[in-house]
Amino acid sequence: MKRARVLAFCSFGILFALAAVKADGLKLGTGQGPLGALISVPLTLTSTQQVQGVVVTADWDGAKLRGETLTRAAALASADAVVSRVTPGYAVLGVVMDSDGVDNEIIPPGTDIVLANLQFTALGPPGETPEDVALLFQDGKYATVDGGPLLDNIIVVGGLSIGQTEGLVLTNGSVRLLPPPPGELKIQNISVFYGAEAKVPVLLSVDAPVQGFVTAIQNGAGITLTGIDIGPAALAADFVQPELFATGGTLGVVMDLYAPFPGTTIPAGANRVIAYYKYATPAITSAADCPKQETIALTFVDFVLGDPSKENVLVIGGRSKNPSLVNGAVSLSADQNSPLCRIVVPSELTFAVGSCTEMVDDPSDPDPDAALIPGPISAHPGEKIQIGLYYKSPEDNIADETQQKDQIQGVSMALTFDPTFIECKETYSLAGTITETVGAEFVNLHCENSLADGDPASLVVGILVDALPPFDGQTLPPTSDFLRLICVDFQVTANARCNQISPITFSDGENGRGTVPIKNLASVQNQSVAPKLLNAGGRVIILAEPIFVRGDCNFHYSDEYPATSGPEVVDISDAQAVLSYLFLTGTWHFAPPCLDACDANDDGRIDLADSVYILRYLFKFAVQPKAPYPNPGPDPIDPINGPDRLTCLGGSVCN
Secondary structure, X not given: OHHHHHHHHHOOOOXXXXXXXXXXXXXXXXXXXXXXXXXXXXXXXXXXXXEOEEEEEEEOOOOOEEEEEEEEOHHHOOOOEEEEXXXXXXXXXXEEOOOOOOOOOOEOOEEEEEEEEEEEEEOOOOOOOOEEEEEEEOOOOEOOOOOOOOEOOEEEEOOEEEOHHHOOEEEOEEEEEEOOOOEEEEEOOEEEXXXXXXXXXXXXXXXXXXXXXXXXXXXXXXXXXXXXXXXXXXXXXXXXXEXXXXXXXXXXXXXXXXXXXXXXXXXXXXXXXXXXXXXXXOOOOOXXXXXXXXXXXXXXXXXXXXXXXXXXXXXXXXXXXXOEEEOEEEEEEOOOOOOXXXXXXXXXXXXXXXXXXXXXXXXOOOOOOOOOEEOOEEEOOOOEEEEEEEEEEXXXXXXXXXXXXXXXXXXXXXXXXXXXXXXXXXXXXXXXXXXHHHOOOEEEXXXXXXXXXXXXXXXXXXXXXXXXXXXOOOOEOOEEEEEEEEEEEEEEOOOOOOOOEEEEEEOOOEOOOOOOOEOOEEEEOOEEEOOEXXXXXXXXXXXXXXXXXXXXXXXXXXXXXXXXXXXXXXXXXXXXXXXXXXHOOHHHOOOOOOHHHHOOOOOOXXXXXXXXXXXXXXHOOOOOOOOOOOOOEOOOOEOOOEOOOOOOHHHEEOO
């Protein structure tokens, strides 16, 4: 076992000896979840000394848990070398905090310091009883690569390895697998205009026939419960009893209560409407209320409403069962087409989307002196980009300030995009924008990057110029040219392929991560105005993706050597190419066509360590370079730190 430890750390380029130095221990935490859930469990360290390295190997029952990912935590953010392997049944983690002797990185002393998080998918249990699956530390059983040395669980203190023999305490963990809930009750989100009735469906999803149910829903202030109706899935019920209270209501239903007892049930199925909770909403009374929007929560509550108080339950097989509960909301907004809210639209008010830096001629306008419009965005896979949002509102030349329609108090914008190609980062810049110039007092945005709920991925933005006292009437100025309001940060996904175009377009009614649908509107004289929407520049053009073999600094993998690939592409000339790039001048200086390929140890920089890394791999039996190796491919993006700063201009091809 001592030899296994030595070989393990040789693969990192560092030799750690065994010694009887006292240390505290490593600990696997606990987690729980139902069938199909993604469950996270922390790996923690407790030590009274500075820790220079860690090796962890652990396994579990792969028939009940499937290992998915191992993500380093903040304590390992500065580590020079982190190697992990996660399979369905076991995981290995190796960490060297300081491999180059430059910054003296360590893990400081502390209790339950989170090193990483293991994620699992629950594959069981087979029955209805919760089951615990052990997470076990294992010595001498697993390696970081097939055929590599079998590793022990150790920490490194003062250059010495401490394992169980030297007093390292290993505390195993567990994952509790929970039976799936017997069904789901869900309050459907709805949107209505102020003054209209809100008829909110309650949905049932279940895998077995339901003989009865109770729902108890509490509503937030601002709406009033006026009635509860039975839904179409439960119309055959023998017993229906609603209760209405000041803050909510309950509904009790029995499907088959009276003779001759034909066995009536609500059959198994998804999203069956079993009830409607009906609410009265307040009406707006002045034009000042037209921009008003609000969301009122509807919440399942147990033992709060009713006399006696009621619990949300389903009756299945003659027994009461607690389903999972999904709350909802009623979103209220003013009807902009009502006489109270209607306003004359400025004919030239326009919103535009496109590049934050490039303005181009409008292809739809033959006038050579026409205003420029935002251009499209070009980017590589994994590259960070900025999407610009603009407005144009020409001077209306009305002398009476109270009638001017070109003075904009604020804007709301809603856009959709395809998260397969680009992802919104929910950060932004106002540098050099008109929003920064006028000192807008409210700027907010949020994004939804998932398509899981059936809605498109979306971005919503709100900007209000004069939102804080003293209210001095500040506005966005009139302009015949497009002025930039905000630059929103996006990132092209790593799996986006070149020569594809991904649009980002204005779309009314999107809600980002919220529940309130947002329209593309400007606030003018306290009323909502719908602009023209220009999507011409809202295109992200995916450029060629750099392809290379890591360690191939002199770039044998190129158009000049199309048949050259595999392990033989890295040889001693690549170690010399690194040195020539770093230290030689004149005709001996080497200019790498692909800097990323020279980064043999994949630390995001090119230095002497890369030449040493290549030589150790070729002649000292050290580990091979990380992906892409031995076959050409793109540079993998670090899930925590993002892409590195190295380029590969000579390797740009469509992959």
